[in-house]
Amino acid sequence: MSRAIAILFQTLLAAGLAPLVGGFIRWVKARLNGRRGAPPWQPYYDIQKLLGKEAVVSRTASWIFRATPFVVFSTSLVVASFVPLVAAPAGRFIAGDLFAAVYLLLLGTFFLALAGLDTGSPFGGMGASREMTVVALTEPTVALSIVALALNAGSTSFSQIVSRTLAEPAAALGPGHLLAFAALFIVTLAETGRLPVDNPATHLELTMIHEAMVLEYSGPYLALVEWGASLKLFVFLALAVNLFMPWGIAVSLAPIPLAIGLVTFVVKIGVLATAIAVLETRVAKLRLFRVPELLSASFVLALLAVLSTFLAR
Amino acid sequence: MTVDRSAAFLFMIAGYVAGAIVALIAPSDRIARGATAIGAASGSVAGLVTALAVLATGDRFELVRPDMIAVAGGVAIQLDSLGALFLALVCSVGLFAAVYGFTYTADYDGRRSLRFFGLMFNAFLLGMSLVPCAANVFTFLFAWELMAVASYFLVMTEHESSDARAAGLWYAAMTHFGFVLLLPMFLIMAPAAGATAFVDLRAGASALPPAARSTVFALALAAFGSKAGVVPLHVWLPRAHPAAPSHVSALMSGVMIKLGVYGLLRVTSDFLGTGPAWWGGLVLAVGSLSALGGVLYALTENDLKRLLAYSSVENVGVIFLGIGAALVLQSYGLPALAMVGFGAALLHTVNHACFKTLLFLAAGNVLRGARTRNMEQMGGLIKGMPVTAMAFLIGSAAAAALPPLNGFASEWMVFQALLSGAQIAKPEVAIGSPLAVGVLALTSGLAAATFVKAFGISFLAMPRSDAAAAAREPHWSAWTALGAFAAATVVLGLFAPSAIAAMYRIVESVTATPRNVTGGGGIWLLSAHGVAAVSPLLIAVLVASVAFVAFASIRARGFDVRVADTWGCGRIRQTARMEYTSSAFAEPLRRIFSELYRPTEDFSVSVHPEARLIIRSITYTTRIVPWIEKALYEPVTRGARAIAASVRRLQAGSVHLYLLYIAAALMAALASAWWFE
Numbered sequence A: 001m002s003r004a005i006a007i008l009f010q011t012l013l014a015a016g017l018a019p020l021v022g023g024f025i026r027w028v029k030a031r032l033n034g035r036r037g038a039p040p041w042q043p044y045y046d047i048q049k050l051l052g053k054e055a056v057v058s059r060t061a062s063w064i065f066r067a068t069p070f071v072v073f074s075t076s077l078v079v080a081s082f083v084p085l086v087a088a089p090a091g092r093f094i095a096g097d098l099f100a101a102v103y104l105l106l107l108g109t110f111f112l113a114l115a116g117l118d119t120g121s122p123f124g125g126m127g128a129s130r131e132m133t134v135v136a137l138t139e140p141t142v143a144l145s146i147v148a149l150a151l152n153a154g155s156t157s158f159s160q161i162v163s164r165t166l167a168e169p170a171a172a173l174g175p176g177h178l179l180a181f182a183a184l185f186i187v188t189l190a191e192t193g194r195l196p197v198d199n200p201a202t203h204l205e206l207t208m209i210h211e212a213m214v215l216e217y218s219g220p221y222l223a224l225v226e227w228g229a230s231l232k233l234f235v236f237l238a239l240a241v242n243l244f245m246p247w248g249i250a251v252s253l254a255p256i257p258l259a260i261g262l263v264t265f266v267v268k269i270g271v272l273a274t275a276i277a278v279l280e281t282r283v284a285k286l287r288l289f290r291v292p293e294l295l296s297a298s299f300v301l302a303l304l305a306v307l308s309t310f311l312a313r
Numbered sequence B: 001m002t003v004d005r006s007a008a009f010l011f012m013i014a015g016y017v018a019g020a021i022v023a024l025i026a027p028s029d030r031i032a033r034g035a036t037a038i039g040a041a042s043g044s045v046a047g048l049v050t051a052l053a054v055l056a057t058g059d060r061f062e063l064v065r066p067d068m069i070a071v072a073g074g075v076a077i078q079l080d081s082l083g084a085l086f087l088a089l090v091c092s093v094g095l096f097a098a099v100y101g102f103t104y105t106a107d108y109d110g111r112r113s114l115r116f117f118g119l120m121f122n123a124f125l126l127g128m129s130l131v132p133c134a135a136n137v138f139t140f141l142f143a144w145e146l147m148a149v150a151s152y153f154l155v156m157t158e159h160e161s162s163d164a165r166a167a168g169l170w171y172a173a174m175t176h177f178g179f180v181l182l183l184p185m186f187l188i189m190a191p192a193a194g195a196t197a198f199v200d201l202r203a204g205a206s207a208l209p210p211a212a213r214s215t216v217f218a219l220a221l222a223a224f225g226s227k228a229g230v231v232p233l234h235v236w237l238p239r240a241h242p243a244a245p246s247h248v249s250a251l252m253s254g255v256m257i258k259l260g261v262y263g264l265l266r267v268t269s270d271f272l273g274t275g276p277a278w279w280g281g282l283v284l285a286v287g288s289l290s291a292l293g294g295v296l297y298a299l300t301e302n303d304l305k306r307l308l309a310y311s312s313v314e315n316v317g318v319i320f321l322g323i324g325a326a327l328v329l330q331s332y333g334l335p336a337l338a339m340v341g342f343g344a345a346l347l348h349t350v351n352h353a354c355f356k357t358l359l360f361l362a363a364g365n366v367l368r369g370a371r372t373r374n375m376e377q378m379g380g381l382i383k384g385m386p387v388t389a390m391a392f393l394i395g396s397a398a399a400a401a402l403p404p405l406n407g408f409a410s411e412w413m414v415f416q417a418l419l420s421g422a423q424i425a426k427p428e429v430a431i432g433s434p435l436a437v438g439v440l441a442l443t444s445g446l447a448a449a450t451f452v453k454a455f456g457i458s459f460l461a462m463p464r465s466d467a468a469a470a471a472r473e474p475h476w477s478a479w480t481a482l483g484a485f486a487a488a489t490v491v492l493g494l495f496a497p498s499a500i501a502a503m504y505r506i507v508e509s510v511t512a513t514p515r516n517v518t519g520g521g522g523i524w525l526l527s528a529h530g531v532a533a534v535s536p537l538l539i540a541v542l543v544a545s546v547a548f549v550a551f552a553s554i555r556a557r558g559f560d561v562r563v564a565d566t567w568g569c570g571r572i573r574q575t576a577r578m579e580y581t582s583s584a585f586a587e588p589l590r591r592i593f594s595e596l597y598r599p600t601e602d603f604s605v606s607v608h609p610e611a612r613l614i615i616r617s618i619t620y621t622t623r624i625v626p627w628i629e630k631a632l633y634e635p636v637t638r639g640a641r642a643i644a645a646s647v648r649r650l651q652a653g654s655v656h657l658y659l660l661y662i663a664a665a666l667m668a669a670l671a672s673a674w675w676f677e
Helices: A002-032 A044-053 A063-081 A098-118 A122-152 A158-167 A175-191 A218-246 A255-282 A288-312 B007-023 B029-057 B081-108 B114-133 B137-159 B163-187 B198-205 B210-228 B239-242 B244-271 B277-300 B303-332 B335-370 B386-399 B406-421 B427-459 B466-470 B478-494 B494-509 B534-555 B582-592 B626-650 B655-674
Strands: A053-056 B061-065 B075-079 B524-526 B559-566 B600-607 B615-623
Touching: A002 A044, A002 A218, A002 A255, A002 B534, A044 A218, A044 B534, A053 A063, A053 A218, A063 A098, A063 B534, A098 A122, A098 A218, A098 B406, A098 B427, A098 B534, A122 A158, A122 A175, A122 A288, A122 B335, A122 B406, A122 B427, A122 B582, A175 A218, A175 A288, A218 A255, A218 B534, A288 B427, A288 B582, B007 B029, B007 B061, B007 B075, B007 B524, B029 B075, B029 B081, B029 B114, B029 B303, B061 B427, B075 B081, B075 B114, B075 B137, B075 B600, B081 B114, B081 B244, B081 B335, B081 B478, B081 B494, B114 B137, B114 B244, B114 B559, B137 B163, B137 B198, B137 B239, B137 B244, B163 B198, B163 B239, B198 B427, B210 B244, B210 B277, B210 B303, B239 B244, B239 B303, B244 B303, B244 B494, B277 B303, B277 B427, B277 B582, B303 B335, B303 B406, B303 B427, B335 B386, B335 B406, B335 B466, B335 B478, B335 B494, B386 B406, B386 B427, B386 B478, B406 B427, B406 B478, B406 B494, B406 B524, B427 B524, B427 B582, B478 B494, B478 B534
Parallel strands: A053 B559
Antiparallel strands: B061 B075, B600 B615
């Protein structure tokens, strides 16, 4: 019973915290640019405002277009409910493992791409085509990073990986772990539409990917799509910090470890979000046909991670 | 309840034979269609009963008639649980294909002989049903050849199109290539002349020297691989499957190529048993090549049925990845882990049969509605054909391995089988299996892109042709088949733990390894030692409930929806020409993998003769000819043509010359008779 409550709590925490991450990155970027910027909690206002507006739906669109926001939001939220955030107790307390998380997020992307095609707008088609290209190319890197982690832990389940890293802090600083982290970090940038793969700050540029795909959305539909996208970013950051640097995470469901877990989790996410903000002020967006080079570099990193994990055993 | 299995089995044969004969002598096309469907359906139901009876009890069913065609060793039928699984697949797809075909072939009324079609359709089903039941070499080869010949004529149904004729030629050549390899394979295995029963082969296989065992394995891989359509022996598949009528395509892609998988499993894991590790490595390499090659060509395909055919090549690759992982694990003495690989391969076989049949039947509806296979002329079909669209969407999501549908469950199991290979402390295995994981992940990512394209371009947005705008749902009887396979796709996904447990039972009975992997942990799909778990059912419930809560709370707040034009930067009216096309969708990936595709591009601008700046037309054509075909098959076809051309010189058309040949042949015959005496 306490586990069910813990899952519910974690899900609500993810839903509540996710918009803040995007807002925080934007705020730090503004500060680094010398602007005052919108406050970090601006996304909450945006979501609230969008929820109250009318939705404009294209004449050409079918039910796919209207169903997609719900699919995107719920798949992202369900993934957030089973990745380790604050606690990673042993035992079967979650619906899936790393592969399930990746494929469930892919389900959301699949529908979002269909919705992009559904309105018949060239922007939507362009975004859908590019998004599927990037996603397809990131899959092998994600899978190999999972293999590198699973080789150490002997399993692809979250709690196994976390407890293994906690038990052997030296392995966490080994080359296998660090390389896999680097690979997964690049994938995070690509999957969540950050620089240098996609620019989250622009609309209507021929280079855009994610924003082109969701261009036709408005009102409550847009709120759900945005919320889902911020949950996806949140999930990827949580995976990066908790699988590679799990220190501080609660391994039991007692109040004090949970409190420590919450504080360390927020701090870790904050550090990684700042890193992304700094990176985004330093790099320019890559041309679309340079993106595969970046992604194949990340694939090589992941492959090296697997090899060094094997050699280190 | 006990079922008289031999009665059911004989009823199955009787059903198919009656369907074939009555269709052949039917007085009208309509009656021929009816007889075809009724014969095939009743035969399939009887076959399904036989198969399920064997699967439920687990004990074999035997029927040996050594007196029938005794010179070839007699007819021997034996159905164990592995064969019963494939028989069940053949018969369940056959049943619904027959129902679907009754209205589908109505388009051919008066245009071509439905009598001959009915004969071949039932013969095809009979051949496919007998292959997994065969228990000696003669019966097996007879059924195998019946299946091949009958399906050749089905592919040639629309024989007035040159594409169909070319497809038939490729198909006939490749299927006989496989057949030619089967003969030496059985010959090496046969311990003594006349001992052609599978029991003898199984007993004799362990006594074979290692080199002979490896030769048998290599021949089996090539022969059954050519039927399964693995790269580079797949060339017939994307030609032949689309050329056939859609319910025949469903049978070919859904089950016929699976009989190649059946043959490989029968020979390797049943007859030969454990082999050296390179067997598994070779199967893994072939599987990786097929998975990646299949999906890459599917991605750039604009012909809906060819796209589905290439996707079958990909899925056979995934099945081979599971088998390869299992063979490697088996050779390192890890039978419990190997069972996960075999189980995953069998589960993916069943799952692919479900969703590919669904996709081909839905594509058949599209073909009838939009009158084209070219996706560039479709679009907006979801409005006129909502049921077909829903079916195609479910099939697409399953083919893209998305949870909670069945494709996800079996790919997850293949991933786990490959991951356990990384535990073996051998460098080649420890590097090879992560690479296979990477290939599988890239494949499923590309499959997602492929099926976004297939569904999005064909069914969504605005229609690109008048026929697509006017497309409507076919007769309701077509929906029964779609509904059945859509339901199977969903149920096999949600209850995958029970399905994999059933597969483990089958593997256990064939490889005779005790099952010590936890199969169906209730709702949990487990990896070999239960260290990783996923519950498709729980995921589905969670996603559905979150979506419902979100929907209900937004609905409760209330919001207005305004229907308007798609936003278009100030243009006046939106037309279908503004939409992204199928080629455009695949363009980024085509560029990225251009080394593999090597497209030929032709770009020409014609200008006004008097003013060069006035452009009359711009034409751009691009074509992708798979370079595997160019590199491997062109020399072969060129050689065959050269031989044929030189042989032609013998046939000069002069009667005197022919008389001379006859005289020479007679002399040679007499001389050799004298010599050998």
